[in-house]
Amino acid sequence: MSDETPELSATAIADRARAYVRENFLYMRPDWPLQDDAPLLGSGVIDSIGVIELVEFLQREFACAIGEDEITEANLGSLSAIARFVHSKRNGKVGTVRPHQAA
Numbered sequence: 489m490s491d492e493t494p495e496l497s498a499t500a501i502a503d504r505a506r507a508y509v510r511e512n513f514l515y516m517r518p519d520w521p522l523q524d525d526a527p528l529l530g531s532g533v534i535d536s537i538g539v540i541e542l543v544e545f546l547q548r549e550f551a552c553a554i555g556e557d558e559i560t561e562a563n564l565g566s567l568s569a570i571a572r573f574v575h576s577k578r579n580g581k582v583g584t585v586r587p588h589q590a591a
Contacts (some may be wrong), residue, residue: 496578502551502571508545509567513538524568529561539564546570552577 497525502524513533514520520533528534534542543554552574565571 489532493583494549496575498571498575501574502567503573504549505542505546505570508549510571512541512545521565524571526568527561527565528567529565542570548572550574550578 506522509528510518510522514522524534526533526539528542529539538558543559546552547554554577558573563571
């Protein structure tokens with residue numbers, strides 16, 4: 489995917505992320521109900537190594553850089569969170585998706 493790609497909707501981003509998760513993490517469980525708001529880590533869909541693989545996929549597929557401080561449950565914990573986060577990153581609204589830092 490290149491930077492010249494037209495804007496993707498959050499729905500399109502969620503659909504691509506869903507296809508990736510199904511193909512790479514749920515291939516042995518095709519009947520797993522993968523809801524948009526279901527937790528990916530807490531439900532056992534993805535483990536900590538899977539998060540790294542997911543981040544690499546998102547960066548490659550959607551041409552966006554994801555910083556270490558952005559690898560959070562709020563940004564990557566569900567398909568809907570991923571869609572909001574990546575959509576915001578691609579549209580230059582990075583500050584709206586970062587979690588509040590503890591003082």
